[in-house]
Amino acid sequence: MSYALIDLENINEQSYENLLALWADLEAALNSALQHPDRVGDFPTKLAELRRWLEDMIQQDSDTALYLMFQLASTSMAGYSASHALVCASLCHMVAPPLGLGPHERVTLLHAAMSMNIGMTGLQDELALQTERPTLLQEQAIQDHPQAGVQLLRSLGVIDPLWLEVIAHHHTPPAERLPLQSLNTTQRLTRVLASIDRYAAMISPRKSRPDRSVGDSLRAIMGQRFDPRDEVGKALAATAGLYPPGTLVKLDTQEIAVVLRRTQEPKYPMVAGIIDSKGRPYERPPLYLTASGKPRIINSLPLSAISFSLDHRTMVSLGLFTARQAAGTQG
DSSP: OOOOOOOGGGOOHHHHHHHHHHHHHHHHHHHHHHHOGGGOSSHHHHHHHHHHHHHHHHHHOHHHHHHHHHHHHTTOSSOHHHHHHHHHHHHHHHHTTTTTOOHHHHHHHHHHHHHTTGGGHHHHHHHHTOOSOOOHHHHHHHHHHHHHHHHHHHHTTOOOHHHHHHHHHTTSOOOTTSOGGGSOHHHHHHHHHHHHHHHHHHHSOBTTBOOOOHHHHHHHHHTTTTOTTOHHHHHHHHHTOSSOTTOEEEETTSOEEEEEEOOSSTTOOEEEEEEOTTSOBOSSOOEEEGGGSSSOEEEEEOGGGOSSOOOHHHHHHHHHHHHHHHHHHHO
């Protein structure tokens, strides 16, 4: 599979459309590999190719990647399982450096994130659209899916024992309060993946449950007081930010805004107003640097807080333009 990266320093309407298409193509390719792994000639090589594709997009511009990830995952046409896997892999890629994971650990973690639910891909998509509780048969399939996934991956040619062990145990991670460095490699990666999996599931809307805000999701992982001993939660907050690009926030002006880009301070991102204080959508979104203190962010909101689709091209372009202006001023 071939793909071309976008020159984000000279982004225009066509290049942005290409960027959207690249993300959609990546999601569709992963969905195809997970839905029909038996049709992939060399599954381990294919997943490694998709992992490198994802890494390239994040490395090119992580704020744009995060924006697209959070916004498009909620409206994905590829299916919940693939979009959830992509969100998890993206976040695993970002938290790996601050958690001190080595190159092999990081690669294995991403492969595991992309394939952890391969034992129930179809069922996961079905459950995302299901309003009632899982049936007894579905509950059994959910319980069995880690081992089913390991067996399937082995049959597809996966021989990396660490990858397979993390898949086998990703629903039974070690105790959260044990320091990561006190764990063996399998336990360490399992803990990281389990925390990222929970976080990503909480912020993703499903028919059977409403989505949570990013703040609520982080608190659910780290505790109401953001326990500093939770290394994965701290890494999430430090890398993706307390308000990641693509997520929604409520301002003290009673406006609703979408986060465009992070800043050096996790609490103070760059945002664009999308709904004014009277509940009306903005025709021309105002930009706010919340680090200035006006306006202030009151709290994060779930993506379901708005009933219309954002113009992603405009939002990303606004963020890029303002980021360049700020960089030029600082320079």
